Amino acid sequence: MKASALVLAAAAFWAVTATIVVIFLLGDDTPDCTPAPTTGSGSSVLVADAQPAPGPAVPFGTKVWPVEPGKYVISDVFGARGGTHMGVDLAAPEGTPIYAAMDGVVRESGPASGFGDWIVIDSNDNGAPVGTVYGHMYESGLLVHAGDPVKAGQQIATVGTNGQSTGPHLHFEVYVDGGRLTGGRAIDPVPWLNGASTPSSGGGAPAAPAPVCASTPGGGGDNLQPGKVPPDFEPWYRKAGALCPQISSSLLAAQGRQEGGWSPDGGANVTALSSTGAQGPAQFMPGTWSSWGTPVDDQGNPSGPPGTGDVHKPSDAIMAQGRFMCHIASAIDGWIAEGKVTWSGDRRVLYLAGYNAGEGAVLASGGFPTGHSDYEVQTRPYADNILAMEPEYRALA
Ligand SMILES: [Zn+2]
Structure with a gap:
């Protein structure tokens, strides 16, 4: 994994990742891995x-x-x-x-x-x-x-x-x-x-509880449906989705959509600057970018030291998003294997929580972050909404 070479500047890493924020606070309890129950035709x-x-x-x-x-x-x-x-x-x-x-x-x-x-x-x-x-x-x-x-x-x-x-x-x-x-x-x-x-x-019965997704639907890889993201973003989601087995291009695209860095009509809002200082298509905070942002070559490989890329450029931002997500996934998988984190559902929930709240919050809570209202009102809806949107970006099988 290419991200491994970039973990050098990790000292301040957990602290700064906690400051990654999202523009939109959203939620959806519809899991992406199961068709919603329908009763009758x-x-x-x-x-x-x-x-x-x-x-x-x-x-x-x-x-x-x-x-x-x-x-x-x-x-x-x-x-x-x-x-x-x-x-x-x-x-x-x-x-x-x-x-x-x-x-x-x-x-x-x-x-x-x-x-x-x-x-x-x-x-x-x-x-x-x-x-x-x-x-x-x-x-x-x-x-x-x-x-x-x-x-x-x-x-x-x-x-x-x-x-x-x-x-x-x-x-x-x-x-x-x-x-x-x-x-x-x-x-x-x-x-x-x-x-x-x-x-x-008829409104009288509650919806079926969200089933637990034991696996990682979609897995990693370039599974992006053509034409679902702006053309100058598409090749980078494809390359970033191929970085590790846990993180697919459709997941990264849904995350990009959630972060608000581009709009589905093709208008790339690459200069988006949130009130909190998060920047570019992947909404990196400057401190996180200094650890993960690099320029990339035509293949998406880092071509410079961390902190020197362009946070507003789709290529640099999306490849950094992919490396960062793969790093988080690898860390969380390790913690689950070691018993430090307990999770039987879709692990992407934790990966996204790590991106939003910092992977240290996942480790500290031994699972989905707890102990702060932000985790309920922001982090959980952030993860749920991305997973609800992800199938829309997945190539039809
Ligand atoms: Zn509307």
Whole structure:
């Protein structure tokens, strides 16, 4: 592993890696290694939706996925586009059912600037006002009217691509401390949906718990689906994905997407500089870059000493990201073998936690980092969201 030659400047390494930060704080409890459970065929879901089947009473505050898990891919995340994207985009074919995420009352149902047609629902989450917004539907896809009461899991619309939209998807927003039109504050919908029920259950049954992935799906290697990242990034994710068996190019690409260094429309935001000082496509902090950043040759091999590359250049940044991730994976695998870290699930969760929080935090906790709220509100969603996106970058088998 080429990274081994670069571990020389490791003294300050754990300290500085702890300062790597992410721009977006995201989460998703959908594991990438298992198809989401679906109950019944698509058609039975459609039939059941207009009037959800009578089932167990929906507990107060129950949340339901607005699109059935397994029927969408996350095509853009909360906070994207320079912080202006106030929701999550769930890409799904036109006509896919959209469900009310909570019991509530429809506040708006009709045209809205940029949204095509939208639906705004005001809800009450165990005493706290909450709002949900559903966008890009066509008028013909609206199944509820302003003033209608709705139940969690009730179909309210179908997916469209109306308004400022480049393809069929549900744009879904969540507001807390008020609704969308009543002074609420937008939050990342994905962690909010953590533990939500599947709509086909009628909202009464919790979604199946995330199965444990015992292996490392995808493994390492160049498994990148062509055309999924900007052209000047693609060869480097391919080369970096070949550095070690634990870290694939699809994982690195999903991580790059999460870090916000480029956007899926091909716009490479290589000069991204977060408020915390993280830089470039892999969001390296300067201290970490001084240990891991190097210029690279055409093959991606380091061609200079650590700290001398260009953190904004896709080649240098992505190869450093790959070397760093491989180093973390190797260290964590060693700790697991030695019994210092206990983990029976997908090890990529720990590798990503090591990138986000510092591998020392994994070692100190003997597993996923604990003992600081940042690990719950930032590191865990960071890892979960990358693993949720990773299959989207994987070449079709
Ligand atoms: Zn959107």
